[in-house]
Structure formats: structure tokens, C-alpha cells
Amino acid sequence: MRYKSAALFAVATIMIFIFVFSKTYADQEPREVKILFTHDMHDHLLPNKGEYNGSTVWTGGYSRLKTVIDEEKSGSKNIVLVDAGDYSMGDLFQSLYSTDAPELRIMGQMGYDVTTLGNHEFEFKDTGLTRHLYSAKNSSDKLPEIVSSNIVFPGGDKMTKSSYELQQAMKAYGVKDYTILNRGGIRIGIFGLMGKDAEDCITTTEVSFDNVVESSKRVVKKLKQEGVDLIICLSHSGTWEKASKSEDEILAKKVPDIDVIVSGHTHTLLKMPIIHGNAVIGSCGEYGNNLGVIELVQIPGERWSLKNYHLKHIDQSITEDSGISQSISKFKTIVQKEYLNYFDMQFDEVLCRSPFSFIATEQIGKKLQEDTLGNLISDGYIYSVKQAEGKDYEPVAVAIVPVGTMRGSFVEGDITVQDAFISSCLGIGPDGKSGYPLISVYLTGKELKNLCELDASISPMMSYAQLYMSGVDYTFNPNRMILNRVTEAHLQKPDGTQERIDDKKLYRVVSGLYNAQMLATVGPKSFGLLPVVPKTKEGKPIKDFDSYIIYSNSGGHTTELKEWLATARYLQSFPKTEGVPQIPYYYNTLQGRKIIDNTNSLSAILGNPNSIAVRLYLVVLAVVVVITAAIVIIVRLVRKKGKNKAAV
Template sequence: MVKKTLKIAIVSICGLLLSLSSAQASSPKKVEVIFTHDLHSHLDSYRVASPKGIEDVGGVSRLATVIKTQRQKHPDTLVVDAGDFSMGTLYQTLYERQATELNFLQELGFDATTLGNHEFDYGDKALAKMLTKAKKLPLLEANIDWQKSASPKLEAEFKKYGLKKYTVVKKGNVKIALIGVMGNDSIEDTPTTKLKFKDPIKSVKQTVAEIKRKEKVDMIVCLSHSGTSQTKTSEDEELAKKVPDLDLIISGHTHTVLNKPLRHGQTYIVSCGAYGRYTGLVKLKQKLNHRWKLVDYRLISMTQAIPKDQQVEKQLRADTALIDQTYLSKLGYRKDQVIAYNPYNFESVDDHYFKPGEHRLGDFMADSYLYALQQAKIKADVAIVPAGVIRDTLVKGPVTINDAFNLFSLGKGQDKLPVYPLVKVYLTGKDLKKVAEIDASLANYLNSARLYMSGLGYEYNPHRALMNKVTAAYLLDKQGHKRPIKDTKLYPVVADMYSAHMLGSLKKQSYGLLNVTPRKSNGQAVTDYQQMVVMKGQREYKVFEAFASYLQSFPKGSQGLATIPSYYNQLHKRKVQKASYNPLALLSKPNRFTVALIGIVLGLGLIVIWVAKKLLRLKRAKFKQK
């Protein structure tokens, strides 16, 4: 009897185990993904203006808390980044010394990242050196063309570090293939590298085929530094359409905040914006056809409601001390040094990129260039700041050296120190007018070239022909006094190294349609911009220093600090729109573009008239035959 009871018990237990095993096998697989992109060295939290007031947001110490909390609930959470983890704050000054940004991703437990264009900002040698200091983290890039590339040192370091086209990770019972890729626009934004890149979509398609041939995976995720757009079909949408086997695209580069995923076929595209203000969370469940269904999607707002990880904060304090010691001490500053008080909230980075017209902060930044040269007793009539170099904004409250740096964080000088230097060149009056025309005509098509100016003003009619919108251009001082521009006269202009190069390359970029020639004082074209760098004593004058010194020049206010004056809480009519459809307003003072357009229109009109006459004659001939 006992043996019979034991047999029944054993059979029952086996049956229960088999039923549990069967239930597990039939239950759908699930995966949860935490994602970031475009962190741009924003390791500290930072202040933003919101409907709630000034909020402290972001920072890797909060990101550490989010990841730890998520993995406590779901240990198999996938954590990935889609590139541009570096360049944007003072932490980038430690890029080559200790690979600060990449090492934080590794320490926070990321499963993989890819390269963005800004990882190349300091050049191939700097990127190679950074990799020698970096802890191992899967770094993915599928579309480098090694046969055409000419950067052997970087290639060698990539191989040592373990750069791959893809990797496979297992999260619970889910095998996931991760691919990294740089999009075409991102590739165009990497002028400092000697690497060559293959077509991103073809490369991803080939990599997916390789994965399907070699690996047995449940999901394919692409870490794409390509981006999405609100106004046109984007690169990542094209990627989703042309590589339908992708299940999820983490979309970086364009800093887009997607409150809802984009979907093409069975591919989801997600994006959480820039600078770590939001962290993305996506939950997916496998369907019977082995594709994936979205269960939940959230952008976690990285506010003060999320506590900071104190161990990470301790490391950030140590890094801050190193920044002061190795970089800022050479310029006479400290990272957290308060230099002024700001009573206003200025326009956002996106405002400068996408909203036409004049902006207060753009005016302010351009004015600081002229102030710097004035203090150095160097003559300049005009300053130019493109939207492409404006990397941050200012919000109400104390302004630190860190804030000033973040506004102008791009580039590196010939002195190997981070941030572009000021550059003084000469433009003819005719070319100065072209500068105004470039802003009026092209800024809506090439957002990064939207220009903010000091010393130069213009009037424009947005309804006139392209490259003929400006109706008047003149020198304009801060009091609003205008002076005529003489076409043949040379005018001293101050910009940063990026802007000077941009103006000098317009002819090539526009296929000869535009030609602005930066010149020396003797009228000869500049061939070496390093010779035009503005020096501060024996070293390069960095653009953020110009802004910091201008801030410090203001009278003290009630806060006991130099205070930004009300002059910068208003616009100054540097760009004056005079819209009109009046034929005289549209066609007066035509340039060669307008004349060509009129010629084309007239030519088409004549062709239409000729064709109409031909058709009418044929019709009459047929009528007579009847």
C-alpha cells in the first residue's frame, strides 16, 4: 500500500513538473529595455526651465538609480546606448585621459553602445587614445569600410578594444542580437576622421542576414546613430522600411523626443531626446509569429524625484577636481565658480536651430565675441555665431564657468586644449551681404547654419526668391545706429574656428552657387586659419572665455553678482522681416538667382504658349477636315 501511494505521489509530481514546463514553454517570451542616446558628457545633473519652474534634471547618478531599481525588479533588463555619449560638458576634457563617459556606461551596467559623430570630434588619434583608457564594453559599428579607411592606429585600437558589427546577449530566455550603425547625416558630421563608411542601410541589411545565417536569436535590435525627423521621412524610418527583420531601433543623433514609438511594419523606433533629461523604457512580448508586440513604452523624466546614487556622486566630485587641475587652472577658472547672475530664461537649443529670426541668446553670444576683441584692443566690426555651435542655454539663476563652457563646448584648438578658439578674418562688404543672405535664405534648409550676428543687421522679405530675400544690409551698433556697407571694403570679422571654416567651405558645399571668401588684412584669401587665431597672451583665446569675461563685466545686482542686463531680455532688430507680395517688392533689385528664375519662368511660359498654339492649330485643322 505504501509503495502504491509512493508511486502515485511520484507520478503526480512528475506530471506537475511537466505541466509547469509546458506552461513555461507556451508562455510568450518577454523583454524589457532601458535606453539612452546623445548624453553628450552630461554626467552631472543640470537645471532646466519648465512649467513647474527651474528643475534639476538628468545626471548619471540618477541614471544609476534607475538602472539599479529596474534590474532589482527585472534582472534580465537590457540596457543600451545609441551613441554620442561624449562631447558637451567639461567632462569631455578628460576624454583622452581616462575615457570618463565610456567608463561610466560600463560601470552603470550597459550591455552595449555604438559610436556617434561626436566621438570623432577630437580626431582619430584622440579616439584611439580614449579606447586605451576605456573599460571593456561591447562597442558596435556595422558600416565602417576598413578597405577604404586610412587610420591604421585607430583601426588597431578598435581591434584591441573589440569593436564588432554586432553582438549577441542573452536576457533570461531571450537571445538578442545588437547591431550598431552610423547614419549618413552623422557620417557627414565627422570631418575629423580618416575612416570611410559604407551605406548604413545596406550594411545593416547585410549584418542582419549574417545574424540570421549564423545565430539563432529571438530579437534583433539596432543601435542607430541616424535619427528621426518631424518634417520629413527620416533615416531611421527608411531603415525600418528597408530592413523589416529589425524588431527595435534605438534612434540617436537628432535628439528627438518620441513620446510614442514610430512603427513601420513590425519594427518599432524609439527615442528619448538628449542630455539624459529622459531615459527610455520599452517592454515587449513575443507573438506567435516570433515577432514582438509593444506592451509598454515610457520616457522616465529624470527629475529630483529620482534619488542620486551617492557612490556615483563621489566619483563625479573626484572628476571635477581633476578637471580643475588639468584644464581650467590653465585658464584661471574653476568648474563650479559662479561668475554672474541671470534673471531670465533664454531660448532653448532647439529654438536656435528650428525657429527663424532673431534670438536673445544668439545676440548675447555674438556680442561677447566683439567685447572680447575690444578688451584685447583688437578691431572687429562684426561677430558671427552659427546655431551649430550653440550647445546649451541659460536659465534663471547663478551662472557658473561650467554653464559658460556648455554653451560653446565644441571642438579643440591647435594647442590641444578643448573648445574652439576665436578667429579674426576679413570679409568684403559684398561678402558680408552674402552672409546676411545665407541666414535669410538657407537657415530653414540648413538649420546648423542659422546665423546670429553682432555689428550686422538686415531687412528681408521671406516671399522673395531664394538667395534674393535680403532687401537691405548694414552695419548696426548696439544703440541701433546704421552705417552703409561698401562692397569693396574689407571688414574685420570675429568668429570661432568652426564658423570660419564653414564660411570658407560654402563654395564647395553649394556647388559653386555661394562663395564667401575669408581674407587676411591684405585681401588675400585665408589658406591657414590657424594664422588667424586670436591669442590671449601666449595661448589661444577660447570662445567660452570670451562669454565668461563678458558676463563678469556687467555691474553687480541685488544678488551681489555681475548681473545680465535687461538689454538681453529683448530683441534688437538685427533681423527685420518686411513681408510683402507686392510685385515691386518681390522683383526689385534682382540678383543673378532671381534673374535666372525669371528667365526660367518666362521660358516655361513661352513653351506653354507655343504648345497651346500648336494644339489649337491641330484642332482647327481637324475641324476643317470634317
């Protein structure tokens, strides 16, 4: 019995030793986490059509993305799948945003853990986002969590019905400051932000957003108090070429306890991550064309460090996930029934054929110059307004398309209704249907010139402010003083001849609802130097833009003339080749609507100044006169004092 007890004691001692040793060894083992991420997906559930080396290629698509996600998860532990916002607004599926919420429901099916809100999630106003959240929640589908850490609702009497309802919808969905996920005993804190530039892009919400740095410090402090091991920020702020202006780089420097920043909003594609201190900043581009992968490792007692970073390109070689494909097909059927039938259009209907490719989407607006796609879309506005108004048509002098509303390009081959929609997909009209409508306003000739100057002077600093205009051409010299770069501007008549712009005359201008509203902000933002006030035909400032929407007839009933619909109808109007309308080669070349004059002589730089430059020159002259007078007085006093001393 004594020997048996001794044996049992020995075995127990060995087991305890093994347990303690193994636990101690395990505690010393490095820990690893794999972060899979996307951002700026913009409803591109289906593959995206593009061009590579002269051939049409298809990239992205959620069914292929799901296959890659599963491959990355296979054989790996401690994985999180996240998205940094702008998951909506980009193609025809956005028409179901408020009624069916296909974005969140399919993201849930794909296994996303967490996402955040981007500026485009507010595209359908607070009411649209409210309905979107309830629609997703009521579907009973698996959904990703949503974190929004710096959103601020109006307080007290400023709280409106729509903002209150949005607040309640966020509570019902479960939107919160942050969430904590547990992966293999590793506690991962995740929070989300809306950056300053992204907030400035929103004109359709009554909520606001706190400073990202201060909000991050507050949330990070809470997460550390909760004992998290890793902190991930889903930031819809972005990175920029200049590090001093790059919001997420600034965030990484000022809040060093953040381990990973998934950077959305600017659609940046970082083949290598940006590292600031211990923070890893990753961006994988747009539209689900890539899946970002960040692998981290932590040695006990130390901060997390980067083990691997790569982007998995989603191309045609990847097999589609059948479950996701089936879900997309179901939503596609709903799009046709609930949206496209209203406009008498079919999802995959071929509108025309292009014998050439336009500039790629990501290159539009990168340079201050005329753009052939901008020419086509703006020309299409004038054509479609003329067709819609018929015998009541009043000639449109100018049509304006800002680069920020051009969301897709056309490649050689067939162009479908889906392609036309993607090219101008943003917003919603008073009819509650997806797509901004065209509206009619009047501007003076002087204001048209101001728009040219705005384009020439401000676009180099704010590329998304660039304008493409039909009906006007101008020449500018980038070497001249800002706000004084335009040297000539003319109306361009349909026959190609030029007409002098009368500063005092009112001209009819057509643009999208969003752009027309933004034009009214040009004056205040330029400190009154470039006033632009959209007016009625009688010259009175417009307060209610909805009252000046242009309507059309579709399928036997009246509809808003949406931006995308105007483009689609213009594409259908071209002469046919083999029974299919074909885009004329006219749109394969520039038409002299923006002429760059790089002359750098003194006369070219200072000559023919506009009123802004004249005022500045007068100020400079006045300062020079004052300084000269002061110098003369001082010299005289010094001389007088010197003479007095000599006399003594």
C-alpha cells in the same frame, strides 16, 4: 521486491510526465524583455539647470539616473541597458575625453551593456577617439561594449597613420559589428549605425560610413543566421518631422526584421513610440533627462510585440546614487586641475547673474529669427577679441555664431563657468585642449550679404545652419524666391547706427574655428550661387585656418581664445549689482538684427531682385520667348497648310 520495482517505475513515469508537461507548458509561455535606453547624453554627468513655471529646476544627472536604472531592474528579468551614441561632448567633463574617458567608465559603472558611436565621439578627431578608447580600456574598469556596424576605414594607400591607429584602438577595445547578449535563454542581437545626417556633421575624421539600410540588411542577415530571438538597432540617425526624410523610420520600413530601433542624434523626445510594422522606434530626449523603457512580449511562434513604453523623468525628487556621485566628484577634481587651472577659472565660479532667463536650449534655432543668446555670444566674441589684442586690436566688423555650436542656454540666477562652457563647448583646438578657438578672417561685403541670404533661405530647411551675427542686420521676406529673400543688409556699428555694406571691401570677421571652416563649403554646396571664401587681410584665400587663431592671456600665459572663454569673459565684464556682474536687460529683447517683412504683394515678391534672381528671371524670360516663338511658328505653319488645302 516486485511491488517495490513497480512503485519505482510508477514514480519515474510520473516524474517524466511532469517534466515533459512542465517543459511543454514553459515553451508555450510568453517571453518578455525590458530594454532601458538613453542617447545624446553629451557628458552631462551632473544635473542640468533649467526653468519650469518661473522656477529653476534641475533634471538629469548620472547619479539619479543610476537610481532609476536600479529601480527598473529590481524585480524584473531579461533586462538590457543600451545607449545610442553621442555620450560625449557637452560640458566640462569632455575636457577629460582623451585622457581619462570618464564617459565610458561611468557608463560601465552604471551597468550599460552596449553603446554605439555618435558623430560627437569624433569631435576630437581620430586621434582623440583613439586615445579615448585606450584610456578607457587601460583603466581596467567595467565598460560597455561598443558596436559600430557601418564604419569604413580607408583602404590601401589612403590609410593614414591616424586612421590606422584608430582602427587598432577599436580592435583593442573590442568594437565590433554586433554583439549577442543572453538574457534568460533569449538571445538578443544588438548592432549600431551612424546615419547620413550625423556623418555630414563630422568634419574631423578620415573614416566614412556605409549606407545604413544596406549595412543593416547585412548585419541582420548575420544575426538571423546566428539564431537570435530579438534584434535591437542602436541608430545614431534620428527621426524628423517629415516621415519621408526621417532616417530611422525609413530604416524600419526597409529592414523589417529589426524589432527595436533606439533612435539618437536628433535629440527627439517621443512620449509614444513610432511603430512601423513590427519595429518599435523609441527616443527619450537629451542629456540624461529621461530614461527610456521598452517592454516587449513574445507569444511562441509570433513576432515580439510592444507591452509597455514609457519615459522615466529624472528630476530632483530622485535620490542620488552615492557610488556614481563619488566617481563624478573625482573626475570633477581632475577637470579643475588639468583644464580649468590653465585658463585661471574655477568650475563653480559665478561669472555673473542674470535677472531673466534666455530661451530654452531645445528651442534655440527652431524659428528663423533673431535670438537674444545669439546676440550675447556674438557680441562677446567682439568684446573678448578687443580685450585680448589690446593696443594691437583691429576693429572686428562682424562676429558669427551658428546655432549648431550653441549647446546650452542661461536661466535666471547665477551663471557659472560650467554654464558658460556648456553654451559653446564643442571641439578642440591645435593646443589639444577642449573647445574651438576663435579665428580671424576677412570677407568681402558681397560675401557678407551672401551669408545673410544663406541664413534667410537655407535655415528654414536646415535649422542648424541658422546664423546669429553681431555687427550686421538685414531684412528678409520669406514670401520671395529662395536665395532672393534678403531685401536690405547693413553693417550695424557699436553705437547702433547703420553703415552701407561695400560689396568689394574686405571686412574683418571673427568666428569659431569649426564655423570658419564650414563657411568655405558654402560656395560649393550652393552650386557656386553663394560663394563665401574666408581670406587673409591681403585678400588671399585661407588654406590653413590654424594660422589665424586668436590668442589671449590667461593665468600669466598665452592660450587660445576659446569660444566659451570669450563668452565667460564677456559675462564678467558687465556692471556689478551687489558686487556681482549682471547681464543688462538689453539682452532680454530683440535688437532688430533680423527683420521679417511678410509683405506678399507682387512688387514686394518680385521687386529689387538680386543677381541670382535676375539670372533666373532671364532664363525664364528666354524660355518664354522660345516657347512663344515656337507657338507663333507652329500657328503660321498650320495657317499656311490650311490655305494650301483651301487653294486645292
